[in-house]
Amino acid sequence: MKRRPAAGRTSGKPHLWRRSAEFRAIAVAAIRRFNAERHLHPICGAKAKSTGEPCRRIPAKGRTRCKLHGGATPRGDGPAGWHTPGFPNGLPTGKPRSDAHKARKRRQRRAEIAAMTAAELARLEAWRHTHKPGSRRDRAHGRHAREARQWLDTIMQEAPSAPTPDQAELDALRARFRAHLAQLEAEIAEAVEDEPPVGGLFD
Incomplete structure (x- = not known):
């Protein structure tokens, strides 16, 4: 019975670097060369949540942050933009947002207009x-906005309604209280003026 290859391995010659001293030497040399030149490369610099210190990872290609701190986040508009699913060959042509779908809809509309009769074109x-x-x-949003504006204009142009009996009685009471308050203030002012001045120590 033929055994299936383990997960992550191929049916050829897996892990040659483990069985070959030459491959191991090449891998060790590459790692040492990378570590020796690492200080020459830019670093991410973002604040790491785990340690609170600046991140020391190498930024993603063409970015200033590593892939763990936003360096792999898509930017801009289009198929690879922000919050837009990225596809290797662009958006599928069946999606409404794809350019091919929009172009197909425009072609269909032009064909429908070309096939219309004179009466249909007039309509x-x-x-x-x-x-x-x-x-x-x-168009519906604009129509609702116009209706709301017209309703507000109608309310603003309405004449004030006649006061009710209760409101008239309250207005009369307010007027009486204001008159009484003005009279008391006038009496206090007269009493202050008629009061003889108080002499000082050397009068």
């Missing part, structure tokens, strides 16, 4: 004159 032109360009969601 399309009339529809274009009465509808703003953009998606249906954008």
Whole structure:
């Protein structure tokens, strides 16, 4: 019975560097050369959470941080942009966000317009004159905004309503209290003016 190769191994000659002194010598020399030149390479410098000290790893290719501190995070727009799944050959052509899908939709729309009759073209032109360009969601949002603005303008232009009997009674009481307060302040001012001055020590 033929044995299957272990996980991570191939059916050829696995791990030649383990069985060959020459391969081990090449690996050791490469590691020593890398360690000798490591101080010449830039370092990540990000604060490590485990130790609180600057990270000493080598940054990712073309970045200033290592892959553990954001160096492998996609940037910019497009298929390899931020929060966008990256694919080796770009986005699948069946996805709505792909350029091929958008181009296919444009071709289909042009073909539909070319196949329209004169009456259908006239209705399309009339529809274009009465509808703003953009998606249906954008037009609905603009319509709701216009309705809300019109509602606010109507409220602001409304005449003030007549006061109720309770409000009229409260206004009368406020006026009486203000008049009484003004009278008391006038009496206090007169009493202060009529009061004889107090003599000093040497009067």
